[in-house]
Amino acid sequence: MRRLKSRAWLALLMLLGLPVQAACQAPWAMWNTFAQRWVQGDGRVLESSLKANHSTSEGQSYALFFALVANDRERFAQIWRWSRENLAGNQPEQSLPGWLWGQGADGNWQIQDRNAASDADLWFAYALLEADRLWQAPHYRADALALLAQVKAQEVADLPGLGPTLLPGPVGYVQPDHLWRLNPSYVPLPVLRRLAAADPKGPWKAIAQSSVKLLREGGGRGFAADWVSYRGTSDAAGLFAPDTVTGAVGSYDAIRVYLWAGMTDPADPQAAAVLAALQGISRATASTGLPPEKVSTASGSYEGTGPFGFSAALVPFFQAAGQPWLADLQQRRARQGMQDALQGKRDANAPPVYYDYMLSLFGLGWSDKQYRFAANGQLKPSWESECSAKAP
Secondary structure, three states: OHHHHHHHHHHHHHHOOOOHHHHHOOOOHHHHHHHHHHEOOOOOEOOOOOOOOOEEHHHHHHHHHHHHHOOOHHHHHHHHHHHHHHOOOOOOOOOOOOOEEEEOOOOOEEEEEOOOOHHHHHHHHHHHHHHHHHHOOHHHHHHHHHHHHHHHHHOEEEEOOOEEEEOOOOOOOEEOOOEEEEOHHHOOHHHHHHHHHHOOOOOHHHHHHHHHHHHHHOOEOOEOOOOEEEEEEEOOEEEEEEEOOOEOEEOOOOHHHHHHHHHOOOOOOOHHHHHHHOOHHHHHHHHHOOOOOEEEOOOOOEEOOOOHHHHHHHHHHHHHOOOHHHHHHHHHHHHHHHHHHHOOOOOOOOOOHHHHHHHHHHHHHHHOOOEEEOOOOOEEEOOHHHHOOOOO
């Protein structure tokens, strides 16, 4: 009945000559603030790199996802157009997006590092696939499938005892002596579920299985690690170990592991097991009321206080883990921290506010029910029941 009423309402708007898109626009204040501050008119996302005036494929792909959540079709088109042209040479069927773009020592604005970041590549593909489904825009699906073909060719390896696994990028992660470097935050289960449905002949279902093993066994003491090493011990076996570069540390990368775990639909067959494997962060946060900035996955010790973005990222995790008091505490801290930062009250020695705000868009946006992920990975934005598939 509600669906029929909404269709009748939209039909009335059309008869009156009123813009349906404006009526369906989701008034997501957090996204509008982010877009006004960090997204240029041409679609480039600013401050997504620690290098001044540089942009990254990660920042572009996250912004693309949030534009979809907000039903912001114009900015979505701008963000993808800029990313397609400047990071992938306007040829996603031939090139993965370079991860770093900005002004070089020669003064030219262009890609500064052509190596790709596989997490950004997956988020690009996910957002494009869902834009096609929700907005009936098949050209986005074509680009998504072209990009996924490049990911399969360049960023997937069959590891002994682990199976098809997502490498962090095409270059630099295969080490001598049967060693691979992996990043647990690069493999959100909802994204992999959606890719498996869109490309059933691809490796995505198998990657989801290897990713769950990485999430459950790649850290330690109930914590996620920023980076993990995996060493093959025979043709059919291997072992996780502390990363050879960063060591047994969980911090600014690992915080996203808890975020993705919390946002995974409870009906996902692996959701409960992943949550259970990560309860170290609950104990650490409960001890002081604040999430630690850095943890040791070897000893279980932790130090420092994570910024407000860490609190925002943990809200879905604590809610999913049945720890509502911890979720409420972190939510209040995140909202206050975001308000202070936007008003210029942030510590001058703290890292740029961009990453904290991005984590807040994920965590607080989810908590505010701007979106959900279904068990099959499909995006369920708040506007979908009223406005999906209504574009001309």
